[in-house]
Amino acid sequence: MLIFSVFKTLTDQQVTVELKNDLSITGILKSVDQFLNIRLDNIKVSDEARHPHMMAVKNCFIRGSVVRYVQISAENVDTQLLEDATRREALNQNVYLDAEYKLESREWRLPSGIG
Amino acid sequence: MSSLQGYVDRRVLLILQDGRAIVGTMAGYDQKSNVVLSDTKERVYSMDEGVEEIPLGLYLVKGDMVVLIGELDDAIDQATDLSTIHAEPIPPIRY
Numbered sequence: 001m002l003i004f005s006v007f008k009t010l011t012d013q014q015v016t017v018e019l020k021n022d023l024s025i026t027g028i029l030k031s032v033d034q035f036l037n038i039r040l041d042n043i044k045v046s047d048e049a050r051h052p053h054m055m056a057v058k059n060c061f062i063r064g065s066v067v068r069y070v071q072i073s074a075e076n077v078d079t080q081l082l083e084d085a086t087r088r089e090a091l092n093q094n095v096y097l098d099a100e101y102k103l104e105s106r107e108w109r110l111p112s113g114i115g
Numbered sequence: 116m117s118s119l120q121g122y123v124d125r126r127v128l129l130i131l132q133d134g135r136a137i138v139g140t141m142a143g144y145d146q147k148s149n150v151v152l153s154d155t156k157e158r159v160y161s162m163d164e165g166v167e168e169i170p171l172g173l174y175l176v177k178g179d180m181v182v183l184i185g186e187l188d189d190a191i192d193q194a195t196d197l198s199t200i201h202a203e204p205i206p207p208i209r210y
Contacts, residue, residue, distance in 0.1 A: 020208045021134065021182065037118045037148065043185070052202050053136055053160065056192035057128055057185030061118050063148055066132070066182045066208055 002089050007032040016071040036064035119144045126187040134205040148178035165198035
């Protein structure tokens, strides 16, 4: 969910998407959804001479499951903020994994020191 | 799930997991990116010969198989002489 939000903040920025078939496509990020499917506008395939298949394609939808990397430019992301946020999210998930459900009282008990 | 909006009734290029490239008119889609294409043709790329177009008719493609769907710019597509294009086929997806 966090990464989805990060991608939403990157809309209208230029990104390069590398696919699991080794195609690399650069374009303007127009939208992203919960599956991390990506819409790109104004696309350009790297090494067009080798990949003329998409010459007449100007915008495309890329299925999230086939994306290997998304390259974003450093100025478009606050790395410190992202680091803090990912750690906070990971910590919260661990809290829920460690939680116990008490049958008698029918409530969740969080590990000591939390909540 | 806004992503395939705007492609309905447009000519699109569909790239599949096995590397096949199919052009057709987007008839419909759903939230799992299953798509229905009409008047489809497969474009077979090879280094030795120009691009071969094989008519396939109406196609329903399961979302799992979809790699990419691109809107074709008809002006550019029709101006391109496919028989002069020699290229390696698109590689299949490798996880």
